[in-house]
Amino acid sequence: MRTKSGGGRSLEADREELYAVVRAAVKDALLDVVGTIALLGLGLLFVTTGARGLLEAAGTTGAVVSLALVGLGFAIAAVALDLVPSIRE
DSSP states (O other), X not given: OOBOTTSOSBHHHHHHHHHHHHHHHHHXXXXXXXXXXXXXXXXXXXXXXXXXXXXXXXXXXXXXXXXXXXXXXXXXXXXXTTOSOOTTO
């Protein structure tokens, strides 16, 4: 194994460590993308269901429930796009 000029750790160990860090970072990024897409899809589902309910609502209760669905859909989309601060922070 080759060592650094200062006699420190080997270059091979540095490469393995860098590989592990990059692999973990890519995995986290991919999971973030999948989660964001899933949340946006869920938000779109709520918005379209609520909008359809608003168009077909016969009474005030149906309209209120449909408006709540639309609002919930927009809230989910806002959380997915980090427009709203996270609850954990």
